[in-house]
Amino acid sequence: MILIVGLGNPGDQYKKTRHNVGFMILDKLKESIDFPDFELSKKYNSLISQGIIFEKEVILLKPLTFMNESGKAVEAIASYFKIKPENLYVIQDEADVDLGKIKISNEANSAGHKGIQSIIEKIGTKEFTRFRVGINSTDKAYEQTVKKDGLESVVLKNFSEEEQPIFEKAAKESVDLIISTIKDDAI
16 A cells, blocks of 8 residues: 655645645646545544555545644554555645755655654664655745745745746646556556
């Protein structure tokens, strides 16, 4: 069984923010692989969709714990289904990666990402796959806001009109990478 976690924050006010890249890409993955709609699981404090890809059982998970406590939901479901760390994929926003770029990491530190740090602490390992989707803008206003108000002020903002097509392309590439990774693991 494979667990794919999209990191984000619940609530309409966060729906299209940079910090919700994981949720947005998980929605696109669900559509692409024709999984059922997400359903609330009180047991895991998450939204869940399940199905089969390449003869593998797959769970899509959106923790409703807010970003900084994502590990609680991941730990609960991974423990219940006995999901090994090598079968855990996490989709996250990455402020150190340029907008539109995607990096795949295994066994990496959190690099200050509190959602990832929460997962590492709760499952007791960093040996899982991360799809790190860049949100760093080259826009001067973005850089000035980060310097003035800190990174938190930027990750909770929406993509600009100019940035949206760049993100959409990266989201599609992320979905393709995730599907390809599952396919490679199934062979």
